[in-house]
Amino acid sequence: EADIYQTPRYLVIGTGKKITLECSQTMGHDKMYWYQQDPGMELHLIHYSYGVNSTEKGDLSSESTVSRIRTEHFPLTLESARPSHTSQYLCASSGLAGRNLAHSEQYFGPGTRLTVT
Amino acid sequence: GQQLNQSPQSMFIQEGEDVSMNCTSSSIFNTWLWYKQEPGEGPVLLIALYKAGELTSNGRLTAQFGITRKDSFLNISASIPSDVGIYFCAGRTGNTPLVFGKGTRLSVIA
Numbered sequence: 001e002a003d004i005y006q007t008p009r010y011l012v013i014g015t016g017k018k019i020t021l022e023c024s025q026t027m028g029h030d031k032m033y034w035y036q037q038d039p040g041m042e043l044h045l046i047h048y049s050y051g052v053n054s055t056e057k058g059d060l061s062s063e064s065t066v067s068r069i070r071t072e073h074f075p076l077t078l079e080s081a082r083p084s085h086t087s088q089y090l091c092a093s094s095g096l097a098g099r100n101l102a103h104s105e106q107y108f109g110p111g112t113r114l115t116v117t
Numbered sequence: 118g119q120q121l122n123q124s125p126q127s128m129f130i131q132e133g134e135d136v137s138m139n140c141t142s143s144s145i146f147n148t149w150l151w152y153k154q155e156p157g158e159g160p161v162l163l164i165a166l167y168k169a170g171e172l173t174s175n176g177r178l179t180a181q182f183g184i185t186r187k188d189s190f191l192n193i194s195a196s197i198p199s200d201v202g203i204y205f206c207a208g209r210t211g212n213t214p215l216v217f218g219k220g221t222r223l224s225v226i227a
Contacts, residue, residue: 108159
């Protein structure tokens with residue numbers, strides 16, 4: 001069972017509002033990720049972090065920003081939401097797997113379904 | 118960048134049938150992961166593979182890490198209605214983020 005949490009699960013918000021999607025994990029993972037996914041479609045990496053105070057942009061250009069002030073917390077912020085931001089946002093984290101420290105498994109949170117009207 | 122070709126894109130099968138799907142890469146991976154995603158939820162890790170030639174099972178699911186390190190397959194035996202969902206493969210080289218396939222959408226007809 002993955003201990004990674006996202007809030008809110010669903011959010012409907014008007015155009016121009018600032019929103020922050022929360023993600024936290026209690027597995028002690030150093031790496032965290034944000035993906036954007038339209039229903040039933042492929043996953044697009046938008047941000048990732050390999051540790052505190054480290055953030056990188058992913059493959060898909062995004063108008064969102066992220067911060068990593070604490071190991072367990074990786075919030076994503078949209079300064080001014082637009083209808084084109086309507087999507088599902090998935091947070092994930094990865095860490096060392098079991099007995100072999102060279103192996104790394106990645107776990108996903110349940111997602112936040114964002115609708116911008 | 119690296120790309121994964123996942124096939125088939127979708128499958129419609131009868132309950133009780135076996136299912137096979139695969140992923141191929143243009144480059145070598147040292148980790149392969151297989152996920153299942155149901156509507157409205159995040160992907161759930163099914164199987165992790167770390168060694169070329171490795172064959173790993175998780176209940177009715179079996180996955181293999183290809184010998185060339187450029188492919189992996191997932192088999193589901195004796196499918197049941199709750200197997201319905203989207204199955205994603207993902208691979209990684211070194212410390213880079215995972216590269217995901219576009220998913221195989223599985224429908225099971227009772």
